[in-house]
Amino acid sequence: MTQQNPPTNLTSDFEPKIVGFLCNWCSYAGADKAGVAQTPYPPNVRVVRFMCSGRIDPEFILHAYKKGADGVLILGCHFGDCHYKEGNFRATQRHRLLLRLLRQHGIAEERCRFDYVSASEGEKFAKVITEMTHTIRKLGPLHREHNQSHGGSQS
Amino acid sequence: MLKTIIIGLGNPVLSDDSVGIKIARLLEARLHGRPDVEVRELSAGGIRLMEAMQGYERAILVDAIVTAGGEAGAVYRLSPSDLRQTRNACCSHDGSLQEAFELGQQIGLVLPREITIWGIEAGDVTTFSDGLTADVERAVAKVVDAIVQQIDHGGTTSREEPTMRTGVYFCTCGTNISDKISPDKIKDDVLGIPEVAYFKTCEYLCSEEGKAFLEQDLKQEKPDRVVVSACSPRDYEKTFRECLAKAEINPYLMQMVNLREQVAWVTADPQAAERKAIAYLRAATARVHWQAPLEEKEIDVCPDVLVVGAGPAGLKAAMALARAGRKTVLVEKTPILGGMPVRYEDLFPNLECAPCMLEPLLAEVVEEKEIERLTLSEVVNVTGYCGNFTVKIRQQPRYVDAAKCIGCGECLNPCPASTTNEFNFGLNQRKAIAFAVTGGLPNVPFIDFQACRRSHGEDCQLCKTACPVEGAVSFSAREKILERNVGGIILAVGSTLYDCSQFPGLAYGKNSDVYTSLEFERLLSASGPTQGKVLKLNGEPPKSVAIVHCVGSLDPKQKPYCSGICCQYAFKFNQMIEHRVEDATVHHFYREMVTPGKEACALYERALANPKAQFVRYSDLADVEVHMDNGAQKLHCRDVAGTAHNIPADMVILCPAIVPTASSKKLGDLLETAQDKFGFFEELHGRADAEQSKIKGIYLAGTCQSPKDVQASMSQGMSAAGHVLSQLPAGRKLKIEPITAEVNADFCSGCKVCASICPYKAIDFNSERKVSVVNALLCHGCGTCVAACPSGAMDGNHFTRDQIFAELDGVLQ
Numbered sequence: 001m002t003q004q005n006p007p008t009n010l011t012s013d014f015e016p017k018i019v020g021f022l023c024n025w026c027s028y029a030g031a032d033k034a035g036v037a038q039t040p041y042p043p044n045v046r047v048v049r050f051m052c053s054g055r056i057d058p059e060f061i062l063h064a065y066k067k068g069a070d071g072v073l074i075l076g077c078h079f080g081d082c083h084y085k086e087g088n089f090r091a092t093q094r095h096r097l098l099l100r101l102l103r104q105h106g107i108a109e110e111r112c113r114f115d116y117v118s119a120s121e122g123e124k125f126a127k128v129i130t131e132m133t134h135t136i137r138k139l140g141p142l143h144r145e146h147n148q149s150h151g152g153s154q155s
Numbered sequence: 156m157l158k159t160i161i162i163g164l165g166n167p168v169l170s171d172d173s174v175g176i177k178i179a180r181l182l183e184a185r186l187h188g189r190p191d192v193e194v195r196e197l198s199a200g201g202i203r204l205m206e207a208m209q210g211y212e213r214a215i216l217v218d219a220i221v222t223a224g225g226e227a228g229a230v231y232r233l234s235p236s237d238l239r240q241t242r243n244a245c246c247s248h249d250g251s252l253q254e255a256f257e258l259g260q261q262i263g264l265v266l267p268r269e270i271t272i273w274g275i276e277a278g279d280v281t282t283f284s285d286g287l288t289a290d291v292e293r294a295v296a297k298v299v300d301a302i303v304q305q306i307d308h309g310g311t312t313s314r315e316e317p318t319m320r321t322g323v324y325f326c327t328c329g330t331n332i333s334d335k336i337s338p339d340k341i342k343d344d345v346l347g348i349p350e351v352a353y354f355k356t357c358e359y360l361c362s363e364e365g366k367a368f369l370e371q372d373l374k375q376e377k378p379d380r381v382v383v384s385a386c387s388p389r390d391y392e393k394t395f396r397e398c399l400a401k402a403e404i405n406p407y408l409m410q411m412v413n414l415r416e417q418v419a420w421v422t423a424d425p426q427a428a429e430r431k432a433i434a435y436l437r438a439a440t441a442r443v444h445w446q447a448p449l450e451e452k453e454i455d456v457c458p459d460v461l462v463v464g465a466g467p468a469g470l471k472a473a474m475a476l477a478r479a480g481r482k483t484v485l486v487e488k489t490p491i492l493g494g495m496p497v498r499y500e501d502l503f504p505n506l507e508c509a510p511c512m513l514e515p516l517l518a519e520v521v522e523e524k525e526i527e528r529l530t531l532s533e534v535v536n537v538t539g540y541c542g543n544f545t546v547k548i549r550q551q552p553r554y555v556d557a558a559k560c561i562g563c564g565e566c567l568n569p570c571p572a573s574t575t576n577e578f579n580f581g582l583n584q585r586k587a588i589a590f591a592v593t594g595g596l597p598n599v600p601f602i603d604f605q606a607c608r609r610s611h612g613e614d615c616q617l618c619k620t621a622c623p624v625e626g627a628v629s630f631s632a633r634e635k636i637l638e639r640n641v642g643g644i645i646l647a648v649g650s651t652l653y654d655c656s657q658f659p660g661l662a663y664g665k666n667s668d669v670y671t672s673l674e675f676e677r678l679l680s681a682s683g684p685t686q687g688k689v690l691k692l693n694g695e696p697p698k699s700v701a702i703v704h705c706v707g708s709l710d711p712k713q714k715p716y717c718s719g720i721c722c723q724y725a726f727k728f729n730q731m732i733e734h735r736v737e738d739a740t741v742h743h744f745y746r747e748m749v750t751p752g753k754e755a756c757a758l759y760e761r762a763l764a765n766p767k768a769q770f771v772r773y774s775d776l777a778d779v780e781v782h783m784d785n786g787a788q789k790l791h792c793r794d795v796a797g798t799a800h801n802i803p804a805d806m807v808i809l810c811p812a813i814v815p816t817a818s819s820k821k822l823g824d825l826l827e828t829a830q831d832k833f834g835f836f837e838e839l840h841g842r843a844d845a846e847q848s849k850i851k852g853i854y855l856a857g858t859c860q861s862p863k864d865v866q867a868s869m870s871q872g873m874s875a876a877g878h879v880l881s882q883l884p885a886g887r888k889l890k891i892e893p894i895t896a897e898v899n900a901d902f903c904s905g906c907k908v909c910a911s912i913c914p915y916k917a918i919d920f921n922s923e924r925k926v927s928v929v930n931a932l933l934c935h936g937c938g939t940c941v942a943a944c945p946s947g948a949m950d951g952n953h954f955t956r957d958q959i960f961a962e963l964d965g966v967l968q
Binding site: 017019024028029031032034035036038039040041043046047048049050051052054055056057058059060063064067068069080083084085086087090094126 | 234387388389390413415416417418420421422423424427428430431434435438829831832849894912914935936937938939941942943951954956959960962963964966967968
């Protein structure tokens with residue numbers, strides 16, 4: 001992985017990089033709704049829009065970590081609301097499997113959150129973004145954790 | 156340029172295992188003299204393979220592979236992580252590819268950032284031969300071309316070379332965006348993004364002036380790609396795509412950046428907002444590089460329509476379509492048109508005559524030349540897609556020729572065979588030749604062959620002999636399978652009542668004078684078993700009637716919903732009992748009382764004014780019990796306050812929840828239209844699009860979508876017809892969205908994983924080429940199959956792997 005070296009002393013000014021994978025019909029609309037309501041939330045999540053959460057290939061999530069994301073947030077429609085009937089169901093299945101893989105690679109589960117945000121849930125969107133940012137801020141940068149666990153096993 | 160190593164792997168004398176080596180030799184010839192590419196042959200994996208890759212930025216490995224059930228000659232483009240999914244990556248030489256990578260990574264060597272493995276499914280890897288089997292031989296040229304193309308056009312990381320001119324248009328949205336993100340402050344950064352040729356601002360890009368500016372400027376600048384940084388693409392992507400089209404640039408070569416809803420309006424700190432804006436612009440520019448021009452396809456549309464179910468909703472829809480000149484096929488399971496209301500006497504809320512209300516509409520439908528009426532018929536198969544469905548309909552023989560029959564009914568009397576009359580819900584018997592309902596249309600009897608003596612081998616001809624018209628009764632008629640081509644389908648198959656025998660306390664099916672509401676409607680009807688007289692089974696009028704509301708409704712253990720019409724017909728019953736049965740008491744037992752709308756309260760008020768009526772509210776249906784007391788039927792109820800009521804109830808009428816019919820289930824399975832948790836057809840959107848199913852070209856009307864009354868059913872029938880007329884206009888072609896999945900047949904291994912998870916049955920299998928094929932007309936573009944494809948053969952137009960990777964790289968840079 002081509003990652004920059006972590007700063008030696010981590011302070012609270014660490015600004016996590018989080019990628020948000022959003023489906024077009026529910027969660028992206030929910031994000032727009034938060035915008036229209038002008039609900040402020042931390043700027044750390046960068047949104048990538050998909051037509052359906054079912055399109056979110058685990059490969060994309062791994063790529064995000066590889067390219068420096070400290071956390072990944074996947075948001076889809078609530079069950080039963082999927083614009084494409086069951087894409088969100090597939091996405092949750094894939095997410096569960098991916099968590100097992102991430103664990104093996106020493107990536108904490110909290111760095112890969114799946115949640116449901118409907119088109120009307122602007123406030124929930126802002127809340128999820130805020131929570132995720134706090135979570136990752138507490139966990140620190142991804143590579144730091146990785147290096148530490150590595151160092152630990154050697155000593 | 157990426158420093159690239161191509162490695163052909165395999166054993167040169169072990170038949171198909173030599174394919175990697177052979178391809179490497181061909182590539183060496185093709186790419187000879189290129190400083191950035193080196194080609195090697197290797198007969199071993201493991202450490203030597205890893206060493207060979209050391210020091211290069213990109214490695215392309217070519218090897219024979221054997222997968223479970225793979226077809227010889229199939230080509231797979233894989234990444235190292237994919238190899239976990241194949242059974243056996245290498246055949247005869249030691250070590251495996253992934254072991255080599257893992258080892259190299261563990262000891263910290265500089266290994267290529269990008270590794271592609273081209274696997275060719277081998278047919279024979281055990282025979283000593285320097286030749287290839289025919290299937291594998293055919294794949295060789297294909298793989299050579301693909302690798303040359305990969306090198307020329309770059310893989311996922313060769314995006315560094317700026318070759319395109321991308322124009323960035325920044326809308327300030329008045330000051331909505333520029334209040335937080337000043338275009339002046341970010342301009343230099345944006346111009347520093349590779350491929351950004353210019354950065355222009357506009358105050359309101361969506362205004363008429365803004366759109367004209369965009370169109371004119373695009374015509375002048377002629378950029379290769381366009382980034383519009385403004386508001387949500389959900390609102391204005393279509394608008395700006397139109398501007399591109401007018402400027403003769405393919406509309407799909409634009410990417411929008413949502414700076415208003417998702418940055419400016421939600422970010423408190425302007426500096427953070429600017430940083431985020433630049434990241435999004437970088438991502439959009441990187442992504443748009445990979446966007447490809449897409450064309451909207453157009454297909455011919457069959458303007459004809461299938462309507463399933465001839466109740467109020469189906470009739471209204473069919474008639475509306477016919478009036479608009481559409482040929483309509485109206486399929487009805489029973490022998491008559493009109494659905495449930497033709498069996499009622501009066502309708503709520505005004506107690507108007509139900510058959511009379513339907514009469515004008517029915518008469519029109521029966522006479523209408525554009526409507527093909529198929530009674531005793533069921534849809535048995537549907538193939539195709541919106542605009543072009545092929546429907547198979549099974550029609551049971553009526554044995555009476557509708558064209559000849561004069562509807563005199565002379566044939567009925569002599570018939571010696573009787574059976575239970577299902578049209579009166581089993582309350583009486585009918586002959587084997589019968590009218591479903593007196594006065595029902597078409598006014599032609601039918602022969603129930605199961606009940607007819609001819610089915611037992613007797614040569615009974617009594618009905619035929621009695622018929623005054625020569626040839627009207629014909630025993631030689633047979634079941635027919637009809638095929639019709641239609642553009643749209645309206646489902647209006649109605650509903651039924653919840654099974655009351657689920658509640659032993661109510662004694663339904665046990666005590667003879669416990670009726671469901673539909674059975675009681677028949678008792679009230681002049682065409683019913685008692686000619687409209689309210690009589691108990693023993694022929695006497697009841698002295699006391701109990702009406703139990705909410706049977707199976709509003710109950711989390713049964714059906715949690717309120718059907719919304721039961722209280723209204725219960726009060727209708729109250730009125731009709733008051734008018735028809737002298738001095739009868741009427742007790743209403745209810746959980747909740749619901750009378751919505753501007754008219755429903757009238758019947759409730761009249762029920763309240765009935766001096767013989769009583770109202771008792773219960774909290775649990777288990778507190779209501781019908782029992783016999785010295786030969787008299789009584790109803791015991793503990794009300795919400797805990798008070799016990801034990802009242803005589805000569806006749807008990809149950810108002811059960813409205814539930815979907817068995818036909819809904821059958822049709823739902825056939826059409827793969829979603830059904831909700833109760834089994835009703837699921838609408839595209841509960842409020843905005845309750846007449847559209849989740850499948851294009853299939854529409855919903857009446858109680859098969861949700862419980863509703865006659866008025867709402869008719870309205871929905873009319874709406875469904877409106878949807879057909881607006882979405883499938885006759886003579887116009889149907890536009891097909893180009894955002895669909897697409898199979899690269901060269902990489903498809905034919906595993907059919909995509910087809911198994913497609914929610915729209917949009918993926919067919921070409922058994923000749925053994926590859927999956929996406930039907931763009933059925934594909935909704937969700938991309939679920941793309942993420943599932945293990946061979947990387949499926950990609951989603953406008954959401955391709957390259958586009959997403961580029962966008963991810965951009966936001967994270």
